[in-house]
Amino acid sequence: MEEKDYNKLRWKIIFTTLCFSLIPLFALGFSIYHQFSVSYTAKIREDLRTLAENRRSAIDLFFSERISQLTTLAYTHSFDQLKEEGYLDKVFNIIQTRSKAFVDLGVIGQDGNHVAYSGPYELKGVNYKKEAWFAAVMSRGVHISDVFMGFRKFPHFVIAVMRREGSQSWILRATIDTYIFDAMVRAAQVGKAGDAFVINRHNMLQTAPRFSDELLGKADCPDFSASFGTSVEEIEWNGEKTLFATTAIADNKWLLVIKEDPREALTPLLRARYMAIWIFIAGASIIVLGTILVARATIARLIQTDREKAVLNASLVQSSKMAALGKLAAGIAHEVNNPLAVIKEKAGWIMDLLEVEDIAKSVNYKEVKAAIRKIDQHVERAKKVTHRLLGFGRRMEPVHETVDINKTLNETIEFFENEAHYRNIDVKTDYLENLPLTTSDSGQLQQVFLNIFDNAIDAIGKNGEIDVKTGLVSNDNEIAITISDSGPGIPGETLDRIFDPFFTTKKVGDATGLGLSISYGIIEKLGGRITVESKEGHGTTFTVYLPTRER
């Protein structure tokens, strides 16, 4: 498996794990938050509605109390009593001691004339017959006016009740200072930016809004003139979402409007949202981290097992390859050896015949003899090749034989001497004499050395040097064989993988990438170890350690 395949797999694992863990987490977080948000929003609206209705009942109570007071007053006194200014003053004072809401008190006859007045204004003698409120109170019995500023620049409104006394009707009219009423409305101004005010059916302010003193101006809110009862809605107002609760008060004459900034009201919800987001992020980070770690560990384990498998496969492949090669080599050697033997004998026979006198006198005797000698020489050469070939055609399980490392090295060097010579590579040997013998498998050792030499030659290319040294290390318990080349060296990242099976820096088809891994396996099987050191630009040194015989 390639590096990128592992990466792909790693990402696959990470991705699927994340999907399976993050989606539920997200779904859970989102749905809980959503549920919370819905119910919280509903609660906010409900609270607002409750607030509006509380205010309304308080305000309505205030009005009905005022009306009751006046009604009680009207029905417990006769028109004649109250016509008396002195008496009216007395009554007014009594009322004022109980409630500062009353500013003045006036009595109006059915013809619209102001017959008696107690209070700060000069209103006596005014005729109200033409006024709208007069008609309204005459027909409905009770009337509440809109707020007006009056002479003292104070917001007031008027409550009038009518009493029928026998055949005649008269009206008791009181002006109400709105501060109590205002306070009640103001109590509904929630939070930092919430507002509450009263408007009439023409959207005219009846109480001052919180952030402007524009009493009796146009209210800064949508047109609610058509709304009755209580309603709560979110309306885009002045480019901002605003919660408006409206409720009709004073017999639908006015509307109490409560404005609330939903952002403020929803602060806990926002907090909950941030919390949810943070928890999600934290959870996700933990999951991501865990997933990455787990995936890493998994892949690392996989790589390791793959590597082990590859090594196993490689050694299996190699050993079967070597076995096949051995058979092939033996077959070839035998097939070639027989003709070689024949050639050798024939040449020898000619040689024998040349000794006979008459041939010895022939002109070309010397030439023939020389040729025969050459034939013999080259048969010898061929024989060397076949025998060497047979040296490798051995079975793969290590035999336990006494090995002279120096000799084995020399035999190995013979193999590539020609190649080295041709490439102008100097092979220098520096053996420790009387190197202790070791119990090992010379064929397999040869294979390892040959592999290292082969790589060294490839690395050098042309014109260089290979140094072979043998010696003893670690209290003479180990034989060390170092093979150094003067090649370009191996970069670090390559060096780490140099013993990996199927890892090669050579061209595809030139090498299997098994040589060094097999070598590693062989040396390990023989109870030794193999190390490599390299500096870029300074060549490479392989060291093979083998146990000495006495262990």
Add this chain to the structure above:
Amino acid sequence: MNEFSVLVVDDEDDFRETFVKRLKRRNLDVSGVESGEKALELLDENPFDVVILDVKMPGMDGVDVLREMKKKRPLTEVIMLTGHASVESGIEGMKLGAFDYIMKPADINELMDKMRQAYERKSIHEEKIRQAKMKELTD
């Protein structure tokens, strides 16, 4: 006068014939056969001093032939010729009592030396046996 008698057993005709000729020139009494079976037949009639025996042959292979030969003629010395480096067959042959083994293509002089050594050993053996028999007779 021939030094000693030699039987060459090899399935490769060209090799065997030439080899026989060359050994004859070196004053040996030489016969050549192409198979183990024939070699054993010939050995019945004729007690050769030394046998040169190829290991790889069709039919009976060298090791089997050697075993039979040692039964028939324990004193006859056998030198194994092996065409490949399977040292095992050589070693096996040695265990079965071959005098030595030599790898093809063999050098004639080397082979001559080995044959002489083998003949010498045979002669020593025979001499010992003769003396033992003499002792038996005189005792």
